[in-house]
Amino acid sequence: MNTYKIAVIEGDGIGKEVVPAAIEVLDTVAKLDGSFQFEWTYFPWGCDYYLEHGEMMPEDGIETLKQYDQIFLGAVGMPNIVPDHISLWGLLIKIRRGLKQSINVRPAKLLAGLESPLKNPQNFDITVVRENSEGEYSDSGGRIHNGADEIAIQNAIFTRKGTERAMRYAFELAKNSNKHVTSATKSNGLTYSMPFWDEVFEEVKKDYPDIDTAVNHIDALAAFFVMKPQAFDIIVASNLFGDILTDLGGAIMGSIGIAPAANLNIEREYPSMFEPVHGSAPDIAGLGIANPIGQIWTGKMMLDFLGHHEAGARILNAIEKTLASGIKTGDLGGTATLAEVKNSIIGNL
Known part of the structure; x- marks a missing residue:
């Protein structure tokens, strides 16, 4: 069985909520597949870390990340407290450049059940x-x-x-x-x-x-x-x-909250980084109503990059079944909580 060492950076705002939800989904599909598993290592980098240490990530952060197979990122930014140019260039862009993630891939697809x-x-x-x-x-x-x-x-x-x-x-x-x-x-x-x-x-x-x-x-x-x-x-x-x-x-x-992205080191010399397109959404952080689909779909892209296309397809199918059943968060016109969406996707898997 393949064990993938994944560096997890939940980051800021809703990142701290949607990342754990996506990890539950990824662990579920890994168990169902049976040919691989994940080993998650968490790093508390982001704006809270900046407020305490004066930097978004430690000086040796890039060298630390090189030890992992891939990076799973939530969201970066606390614009009312930390200027965007500091938060982005101090973490997100620093990782992209430092690990030679020269290609960014983002799909846009009309999902079943989504208007x-x-x-x-x-x-x-x-x-x-x-x-x-x-x-x-x-x-x-x-x-x-x-x-x-x-x-x-x-x-x-x-x-x-x-x-x-x-x-x-x-x-x-x-x-x-x-x-x-x-x-x-x-x-x-x-x-x-x-x-x-x-x-x-x-x-x-x-x-x-x-x-x-x-x-x-x-x-x-x-x-x-x-x-x-x-x-x-x-x-x-x-x-x-x-x-x-x-x-x-x-x-x-239908919502930027469902859009995934991959920052790829296509030479596979260094880890790639997978992150949703949405921001940290501080206005709804901690309320349990954020849409986890962008982060979960991002996990599907990580599976594809690792060569587990069938497991990735299962996740996207489970997302579409959840949406088609009417279980949607507020940004999609529904009333479901983050946990309800996550649990439905896991149930569909």
């Missing part, structure tokens, strides 16, 4: 592959002068290596999907980075002649997510464009 806010969603099933290590979120730039002469400069850095890596990962995913890749660009407005992005895409697609492709400007693509989401399969996007598209993907599913 999309779109009038005619037509069973869309989209996966966005987001370049996760550079682009518009590169830590390059600065501020000079004060007052009316103040200047802020933010440099977007695109490397051939990083761009091509994201695109090749998207094409590889498309082989086992509907064999279609869409590139998100804005080469009619960004005169250097996006023409470069387009050129690399044209080069990479030559190695995948069986995969159909399309190129859409990001503004039109955002509109198409609303108008015809069923037209898309795999989308590859830069760091910023992918971030925006995937939040929109959560919205057209």
Whole structure:
């Protein structure tokens, strides 16, 4: 039996509630499968840790995490107490960069039993592959002068290596999907980075002649997510464009609270990190009403990455059965508690 050592960071707000719920589900499916089990190690890093220690995680945190197979993260942020740039760059982005998690993958799928806010969603099933290590979120730039002469400069850095890596990962995913890749660009407005992005895409697609492709400007693509989401399969996007598209993907599913994500070290040299898209939602933290589906679906993505696709499929099926039976939290228009949703999913497993 395989034993996977998982580093658990519940983080802040509802992360402390949804992570334990997801772990119960993952332990249940592991027992039912019988070929693997989890060994969970908890780390109290996050904003509470920052308030006590002056840092979001200890200096040797990255070295500590390297000892684990994967990382299971809840939520990061306490914006009224710790500024976002401190909480994100001190933990989430620090882990992504330190462990070379260069690819971010986020699905958006019309789940059975869930009503999309779109009038005619037509069973869309989209996966966005987001370049996760550079682009518009590169830590390059600065501020000079004060007052009316103040200047802020933010440099977007695109490397051939990083761009091509994201695109090749998207094409590889498309082989086992509907064999279609869409590139998100804005080469009619960004005169250097996006023409470069387009050129690399044209080069990479030559190695995948069986995969159909399309190129859409990001503004039109955002509109198409609303108008015809069923037209898309795999989308590859830069760091910023992918971030925006995937939040929109959560919205057209019915709630950002159900959207999962994976930060992947595709070389498997270091652990990958799995986290839901939703934030820490401090306004409902501790009330027992948070939606655990995003975190549970994130666990399904971790199972897929570990090669346990059947167990992952069982989790997604159990989620859909729960939703179809009308057991939903308030963000989905229901009245169920977190515990009721979790227990229903476990029962369906």
